[in-house]
Amino acid sequence: MGQPGRSVNHYRIGEAAAMLGVSADTMRRWVDAGRLAAERDEHGHRIIPGEQLAAFARELAKPGTAEAEGRPSSARNRFPGIVTHVVLGDVAAQVEIQAGPFRVVSLISRESAEELNLVPGAPATAVIKSTNVMIERS
Numbered sequence: 001m002g003q004p005g006r007s008v009n010h011y012r013i014g015e016a017a018a019m020l021g022v023s024a025d026t027m028r029r030w031v032d033a034g035r036l037a038a039e040r041d042e043h044g045h046r047i048i049p050g051e052q053l054a055a056f057a058r059e060l061a062k063p064g065t066a067e068a069e070g071r072p073s074s075a076r077n078r079f080p081g082i083v084t085h086v087v088l089g090d091v092a093a094q095v096e097i098q099a100g101p102f103r104v105v106s107l108i109s110r111e112s113a114e115e116l117n118l119v120p121g122a123p124a125t126a127v128i129k130s131t132n133v134m135i136e137r138s
Helices: 013-020 024-032 050-064 110-115
Strands: 010-012 046-049 077-088 092-099 102-109 123-129 132-137
Touching (some): 013 024, 013 050, 077 102
Antiparallel strands (some): 077 123
């Protein structure tokens, strides 16, 4: 991310967009709308200070938290997405979720997958705590 003549704590629009999992056009619209401040580098390109980008990322994450949805949880890493593939075994199920640019694969009990009705196309959230990935039906 660091380029000559530019602090490693500043990000170009495309870099910032990739970090937040959105398009560069979306990032430009947020900057143009004043939701996120940007500066100009020596070449006239818009750059976003790292501290401001981090604060903005935290704000973006707030509406989807478990606490905001009324489900208190110690897990802080939630990836809402769509179920793309399910393999049911005798005892276990492999569930794949596409959450933005992230593919998350979890091994859960077959009973859980069936109770949650996890099938391709179903909305679901991958909840990650430490090394465990739990699946919640959205």
